[in-house]
Amino acid sequence: MALLMVIQPVLFAQKNIMQDERMQWWRDARFGMFIHWGLYSIPAGEWKGKEYPQIGEWIMKNARIPVKEYEQLAKQFNPVKFNAHDFVMTAKNAGMKYITITSKHHDGFAMFKSEASNYNIVDATPYGKDLIKGLAEECQKQGLKLCFYYSQSRDWHEPNGLDNDWDFPKERDFQKYLDVKVKPQLTELLTQYGPIGMIWFDTPMTISKEQAQQLKDLVRKLQPATIISGRLGGGVETDYMSTGDNVIPSTVIRNDWEVPATLNNTWGFKKNDHEWKSPEALTRLLFDIASKGGNYLLNVGPTSEGLIPQESVDILAKVGDWMKINSECIYGTQASPFNMEFKWGNITQKEGKLYLGIFNWPASDFYLEGLKNKIKKVYLLSDKQQKPLKFKETYNQETDHHRLKIDLPKQAPDKVISVVVVEIEGTASVEDFICQQADQSILLPGISGVAKKDGQPAELKFTARGGGADWRDSDISLSWKFKVEKPGTYQVDLVTTETGSHGTPVWEGGQKIKITCKGQSQETTVADENREYNPRSQYWKLIHTSAGKIKFDKPGEYEVSLIPIEFPQNKTGFTFKEINLTPAK
Numbered sequence: 001m002a003l004l005m006v007i008q009p010v011l012f013a014q015k016n017i018m019q020d021e022r023m024q025w026w027r028d029a030r031f032g033m034f035i036h037w038g039l040y041s042i043p044a045g046e047w048k049g050k051e052y053p054q055i056g057e058w059i060m061k062n063a064r065i066p067v068k069e070y071e072q073l074a075k076q077f078n079p080v081k082f083n084a085h086d087f088v089m090t091a092k093n094a095g096m097k098y099i100t101i102t103s104k105h106h107d108g109f110a111m112f113k114s115e116a117s118n119y120n121i122v123d124a125t126p127y128g129k130d131l132i133k134g135l136a137e138e139c140q141k142q143g144l145k146l147c148f149y150y151s152q153s154r155d156w157h158e159p160n161g162l163d164n165d166w167d168f169p170k171e172r173d174f175q176k177y178l179d180v181k182v183k184p185q186l187t188e189l190l191t192q193y194g195p196i197g198m199i200w201f202d203t204p205m206t207i208s209k210e211q212a213q214q215l216k217d218l219v220r221k222l223q224p225a226t227i228i229s230g231r232l233g234g235g236v237e238t239d240y241m242s243t244g245d246n247v248i249p250s251t252v253i254r255n256d257w258e259v260p261a262t263l264n265n266t267w268g269f270k271k272n273d274h275e276w277k278s279p280e281a282l283t284r285l286l287f288d289i290a291s292k293g294g295n296y297l298l299n300v301g302p303t304s305e306g307l308i309p310q311e312s313v314d315i316l317a318k319v320g321d322w323m324k325i326n327s328e329c330i331y332g333t334q335a336s337p338f339n340m341e342f343k344w345g346n347i348t349q350k351e352g353k354l355y356l357g358i359f360n361w362p363a364s365d366f367y368l369e370g371l372k373n374k375i376k377k378v379y380l381l382s383d384k385q386q387k388p389l390k391f392k393e394t395y396n397q398e399t400d401h402h403r404l405k406i407d408l409p410k411q412a413p414d415k416v417i418s419v420v421v422v423e424i425e426g427t428a429s430v431e432d433f434i435c436q437q438a439d440q441s442i443l444l445p446g447i448s449g450v451a452k453k454d455g456q457p458a459e460l461k462f463t464a465r466g467g468g469a470d471w472r473d474s475d476i477s478l479s480w481k482f483k484v485e486k487p488g489t490y491q492v493d494l495v496t497t498e499t500g501s502h503g504t505p506v507w508e509g510g511q512k513i514k515i516t517c518k519g520q521s522q523e524t525t526v527a528d529e530n531r532e533y534n535p536r537s538q539y540w541k542l543i544h545t546s547a548g549k550i551k552f553d554k555p556g557e558y559e560v561s562l563i564p565i566e567f568p569q570n571k572t573g574f575t576f577k578e579i580n581l582t583p584a585k
């Protein structure tokens, strides 16, 4: 027993060191390029004269194309304009540190030379070259990590792969598919292309725990340093958490995580999708993701000729322009010490430094509320001279509240994100309480509330979908404690979010709730009064309901509770996200 007690912590420490070593480059990188490329770039969203509105790489399934027909695309695949150097340079110029390319997507076609299946780029196309090889060499040369997306469960080309129910409606031997295709191909990928940063497994469908473990063991055996993505399945532990596609959490997550995201509305190239996100929006999302401790894996979908669409190249170049000046606040940083979003932007940090990324430049003075550290120096990241900005720290003993005021230039130095560096003494430390912000607003995020049922602690699950709750039990209530500095009457804005599958959002109101605070009680029926696009969860809009007013008669500590009165029977539940308190006009 005594021996065990001694050995165990050592083993644990070793495991941790291994994990930290494996993850180090990825944590430092923060920004990577996803490449979705395969035969689907030929139909590019259209099959037999019909356009399919969904994501391009899904056309085989969405159009129910028989294997024998889809296979014919290979004979046309000839991306002669592909240039590995330019691909890697596009990523590098944007500030991206790794590239994750689809080695085999759900359609089953391998973009590399494979002995395990001749349905691959060398054996089945007129192009006849292993372009993954060229890419691997260029990544080595230009110093980026190469990673492979590999669809381990879905394979619409194989009778034993999952999810092709139009050619293969009968029973399948999934284990056989794993043994004859997946494992041999993973072995090829992990032995023939040098060191591989990560295997990006996707769609953790019905793979069993044992089967997922077999794949994990194989990756670990062949390349122990290779990271395993969050979507392996089977409940097997992987190296980090993957959020939903294009879904950015609404608060900090203190473990490793990554969001895969699109530049328009598809992953694989679609000729008619020109709904590009702006470089400004993407740069802000990159900063916001880093602020929450995550990585951004941003996608391009090359054409069947072998080119990354020019729009994508141009957009990424603009993100890169900002990165060239500001990358210090992205690479190797950690999440914000605050568990909340700010209206002005967000925060990343390194030891001894906070980076305030300001998206909305303040019209008057700038205040940061609730930071306890002593400040050494403040300056603009874009200023090579690091000319000090004036600042003032104050502490209000009565409310035990710290405030930092910074004198900023009148004009924002950068219209995308202006970064203010705050050098602090020691490790960042912030007040536990929710603080009133300088514009006097008070944000009460659902995820920071305390849930109770019959006076006992309870749990509310806040889903990845726009940060909304999956709240169905009307006996659960939620409350927040916070500090008020400016007494007065405040407007209550109750925010819920849409949910449902991509492209078909759903939302149901009608919940009767009350909001209470120090003897005040205000009843509201949740209704759709105003919809707001949410860049952090593009599939689901935020929905605002005004929920009356609350009065705070003097400065100090308050507690607000959100208490259900009656929930209607519905599919979506109460998708509560947050409450915003603002001074009543």
Ligand code: H79
Pocket (backbone or CB within 6 Å): 036, 054, 055, 057, 058, 062, 202, 203, 245, 260, 267, 502, 503
């Ligand atoms: O590789 C990309 C996607 O192809 C893959 N993950 C990212 C990184 C992915 N696999 N499954 N899903 C995403 C979920 C897809 C759901 C949908 Fe559909 C596909 C919604 C629209 C097309 C299935 C077909 C449901 C509706 C139509």
